[in-house]
Amino acid sequence: MxxxxxxxxxxxxxxxxxxxxxxxxxxxxxxxxxxxxxxxWERGEPKPVAAAADGWVDFGGVRLRLVEIAPATDLKRFNREPFTVPQGIVAWRAVFEIQASGPEVPFCSVELEDAAGNVYDDRPDELSRADADRATCAPDDSPVPAASGRHQAAAYFVTAAGAEPVAVRVTFGSVDLARYARLSR
Incomplete structure (x- = not known):
């Protein structure tokens, strides 16, 4: 035993x-x-890729340029009636131009940056009843297609009434998560 x-x-x-x-x-x-x-942790705070002197940012095989950031005063509902944002917030439309080096443009995400450094997502819940699509970088959705390979995309945001938008941030899903294209005024 x-x-x-x-x-x-x-x-x-x-x-x-x-x-x-x-x-x-x-x-x-x-x-x-x-x-x-x-x-x-290192990728947690992505780094901006700034625009060249001509306003274009080369990023992820794509060239980007900010066309405008302006109040979105002409928003409509899906039934084409005027859409009004709630009091105390402002809706913004950012238009940017894209020129791809090839036929494919990677999926993109777009954010708005204000002067205080706050960042706002594209197409927030406050605009869910407005006929304002989420921004994509694909040429099929472009309001201004061009033979040169350039096209435009629009993104919609809301901020508090006192916020001052200064830039648009564009990231490409699988291209480079540690950086973003910063398109400024």
Whole structure:
């Protein structure tokens, strides 16, 4: 008959090689987790790609240029009746021009930046009943298609009444998550 002490030593003897194999696997998983967190942390604050002197930003194989940021005073409902934003907020329309180097334009996300550094998403809930589509960079949705490969896209935002929009940020989903094109006035 075996005593309690021999059971413990027998288990360790039978499983020592398995444990030696598992320990490095856990260390590798911990390292990968820390590395991914550091990578996410570094990408957490994307860096702007500023425009050249001519106003164009080269980013992700696409050239972008801000055409205008203006109050969106002509919004309509889906039934073509006028749309009024709630009191205390202002609706904005940003129009930007896109020139792709090839036939494909990557999926984009668009944000508005105000003078205080606040960032607003495209097509917020306050505009859900307005006939204002979410911005895309695809040429099919362009109000002004051109033979030169240039087209325009429009994005709609809302801010508090006192906010002053100064730039539009454009990111491409799978191109470069650590940077964005900053299109300023």
């Amino acid at each position: 075996r005593g309690p002490d021999s059971l413990g030593r027998g288990w360790w003897r039978r499983n020592v090689w398995g444990l030696l194999a598992v320990v490095p696997a856990f260390v590798a998983m911990g390292y990968a987790s820390i590395y991914n967190d550091l990578d996410r």
